[in-house]
Amino acid sequence: MNHGGKRTGAGRPKGTGKYGSATKAVRLPTELAAQILELLHTPSEPGNLQVTEIIRPDRCTTQELPLYESPVAGGVHSPAEEYVEGRLDLNKYLIKHPAATFFVRVSGESMTGAGIHPGDLLIVDRAVEAAHGKVVIAVINGELTVKRLHRVGDSLCLMPENSAYPVLNILESMNFEVWGVVTHSIHGV
Amino acid sequence: MASNAPVYALVDCNNFYVSCERLFNPRLEGKPVIVLSNNDGCAVARSNEAKAPGIGMGTPLFKIRDLVEQHQVQVLPSNYTLYGDLSQRVMETLGQHTDNLEVYSIDEAFLDFGSVQGDLNNQGKHIRQMVKQWTGIPVSVGISTTKTLAKLANRLAKKQAGGVLDLTDSERLEEALSCTRVEDIWNIGSRSAQFLKAHDIITALALRDSNERWIRQKLKLTGHRAVLELRGICCYPLVTKIPPKKSICVSRSFGHPITEPNELREAVATYTSRAAEKLRRQQLVTEKITVFMQTNRYREDLPQHQGSFTLPLPVATNSTLELLPIALIIVEALYRPGHEYKKAGVILSQLIPANTIQLNLFYHPPQDQDDRLMKELDTINREYGTGTLHLGATGLNPTWQMKAGKRSPRYSTCWEELPEV
Numbered sequence: 001m002n003h004g005g006k007r008t009g010a011g012r013p014k015g016t017g018k019y020g021s022a023t024k025a026v027r028l029p030t031e032l033a034a035q036i037l038e039l040l041h042t043p044s045e046p047g048n049l050q051v052t053e054i055i056r057p058d059r060c061t062t063q064e065l066p067l068y069e070s071p072v073a074g075g076v077h078s079p080a081e082e083y084v085e086g087r088l089d090l091n092k093y094l095i096k097h098p099a100a101t102f103f104v105r106v107s108g109e110s111m112t113g114a115g116i117h118p119g120d121l122l123i124v125d126r127a128v129e130a131a132h133g134k135v136v137i138a139v140i141n142g143e144l145t146v147k148r149l150h151r152v153g154d155s156l157c158l159m160p161e162n163s164a165y166p167v168l169n170i171l172e173s174m175n176f177e178v179w180g181v182v183t184h185s186i187h188g189v
Numbered sequence: 190m191a192s193n194a195p196v197y198a199l200v201d202c203n204n205f206y207v208s209c210e211r212l213f214n215p216r217l218e219g220k221p222v223i224v225l226s227n228n229d230g231c232a233v234a235r236s237n238e239a240k241a242p243g244i245g246m247g248t249p250l251f252k253i254r255d256l257v258e259q260h261q262v263q264v265l266p267s268n269y270t271l272y273g274d275l276s277q278r279v280m281e282t283l284g285q286h287t288d289n290l291e292v293y294s295i296d297e298a299f300l301d302f303g304s305v306q307g308d309l310n311n312q313g314k315h316i317r318q319m320v321k322q323w324t325g326i327p328v329s330v331g332i333s334t335t336k337t338l339a340k341l342a343n344r345l346a347k348k349q350a351g352g353v354l355d356l357t358d359s360e361r362l363e364e365a366l367s368c369t370r371v372e373d374i375w376n377i378g379s380r381s382a383q384f385l386k387a388h389d390i391i392t393a394l395a396l397r398d399s400n401e402r403w404i405r406q407k408l409k410l411t412g413h414r415a416v417l418e419l420r421g422i423c424c425y426p427l428v429t430k431i432p433p434k435k436s437i438c439v440s441r442s443f444g445h446p447i448t449e450p451n452e453l454r455e456a457v458a459t460y461t462s463r464a465a466e467k468l469r470r471q472q473l474v475t476e477k478i479t480v481f482m483q484t485n486r487y488r489e490d491l492p493q494h495q496g497s498f499t500l501p502l503p504v505a506t507n508s509t510l511e512l513l514p515i516a517l518i519i520v521e522a523l524y525r526p527g528h529e530y531k532k533a534g535v536i537l538s539q540l541i542p543a544n545t546i547q548l549n550l551f552y553h554p555p556q557d558q559d560d561r562l563m564k565e566l567d568t569i570n571r572e573y574g575t576g577t578l579h580l581g582a583t584g585l586n587p588t589w590q591m592k593a594g595k596r597s598p599r600y601s602t603c604w605e606e607l608p609e610v
Contacts, residue, residue, distance in 0.1 A: 097323065098281070099277075099278040099279075099281035099282045099285075099323055099324065100278070100282070100322075100323035100324065102600075102601055102608075103601075103604075103607050104607055104608050104609070104610050105607040105608070105609045105610075106609070106610060107609040107610065108610065121607075122610070126322060126323050126324070126325065127322065127323050137610055139215040142215045142216035142218065143215070143216075144213075144215065144608060144609075144610050145610055146610040175215075175218070177215075179215075179325070
């Protein structure tokens with residue numbers, strides 16, 4: 001058995017790093033390093049941005065931001081401390097009925113007019129009563145879909161908010177059910 | 190009826206695992222669906238459409254292949270992450286109605302209905318409607334004066350359109366008892382039921398009116414309590430605090446029959462590691478370890494062996510390093526060459542809190558060292574997935590593991606697997 005030296009097969013295979021191709025160490029003047037790194041991280045085609053990694057947050061944690069009555073804070077003993085009003089918890093703001101709330105990912109474009117785009121995350125609260133004008137997740141013939149619910153007289157229809165998509169009139173023969181009411185759409189910018 | 194008499198409601202999810210799958214895959218609605226257990230491929234949940242042609246609870250898939258094909262039954266592997274999350278949601282929704290709630294199993298809870306004002310049946314309907322709307326899971330509600338009667342009411346409620354049955358009224362109770370067979374009563378096992386039937390006690394009504402002393406003599410305390418509960422005398426009050434676990438069992442069927450002692454050792458080592466990990470997560474230690482192994486009892490043409498052996502541990506422990514050698518000694522002792530083993534398992538029993546270990550005069554395990562090592566092991570496996578770091582004894586390329594089919598996405602707990610619209 002030989003000791004030390006090169007071990008074949010050791011380390012990460014070439015070309016599988018974050019740049020997707022083989023890399024090489026180079027010396028740069030310190031003042032240029034930052035700029036070059038920035039350049040490297042700017043995508044060449046702006047339309048070609050892709051999701052490369054999804055981090056799964058821990059559901060037991062909360063991310064709270066302090067809410068001050070006055071934006072001014074300073075000095076050793078912050079005079080603002082007395083004015084802390086509580087913290088902002090997005091979970092509390094977005095989710096009223098945790099047991100009844102589900103997340104749904106948007107894939108279609110039929111609701112872009114309502115600000116609901118492919119890739120957006122919808123917060124769906126099943127405890128909220130469906131009503132005329134609400135954006136709902138509906139089951140229609142075994143498929144889940146997101147549309148605006150309209151009641152016209154005695155009949156119901158599902159309205160897309162994109163002129164390229166047709167209005168769906170709900171017929172008695174259809175297998176129709178409101179699955180839940182969309183309360184928020186989370187859209188990354 | 191006195192207003193302060195106890196009243197219990199049993200809320201039971203209908204065909205729970207199937208209902209969970211249907212919630213996110215509505216195309217399964219109205220179709221025959223079964224869900225298979227991960228360890229041995231048995232039907233552990235059946236939709237009503239699958240029950241109709243006679244697929245029994247717990248039947249192994251190979252026995253019903255023809256029925257499955259003939260009725261185009263959808264066969265799904267189980268997705269316990271999804272079922273666990275929906276179970277919690279159902280229980281949380283029930284918690285909106287009362288704090289006095291006993292979560293009895295993944296899909297059942299007893300509720301204290303003693304303080305319900307107004308019509309019990311209406312309250313049952315209200316709960317049923319709310320659980321369905323909030324969580325999408327259909328439930329049935331059985332209401333009566335004891336848990337045994339509530340359970341009996343629930344069984345009958347499942348067959349009714351409304352899904353709710355209140356049996357606090359004595360006339361309806363009599364009728365219900367007369368159309369329930371003894372084997373369908375809570376806590377009456379199949380052997381007791383056989384004994385009762387041999388003595389001409391066929392219905393719950395007959396059991397209620399039987400001689401309680403004779404029953405106590407023949408069927409002991411459990412049988413006696415069943416009689417009393419059928420008479421409306423409460424023997425099982427609501428248990429709202431979860432008692433600590435008494436034992437931990439990890440067992441699986443193998444992907445293919447095992448004849449080699451090496452593979453058997455690897456499997457038992459894997460199950461021991463998993464059981465020890467569960468033990469540590471609950472901060473418990475065990476005083477006893479049992480290992481069992483079984484051949485396929487359906488293959489009557491092959492030599493049969495069902496072996497099981499228990500050993501006490503010198504000092505109560507939760508260290509995989511302490512448990513493993515002992516588990517492997519048992520494997521050595523039980524294993525019989527020439528047998529095709531189908532399943533093996535490890536049971537850790539006599540569990541006590543980790544901080545109450547009684548030391549042994551003659552044996553001092555390297556506890557601190559083990560503790561630190563196990564802590565690192567658990568942290569790494571939690572972060573990077575079960576089995577990332579494991580002991581060599583569990584094998585590097587196990588071929589004996591059951592290949593589970595592709596489960597449905599974890600729709601309600603995993604960002605990457607959300608339903609799409």
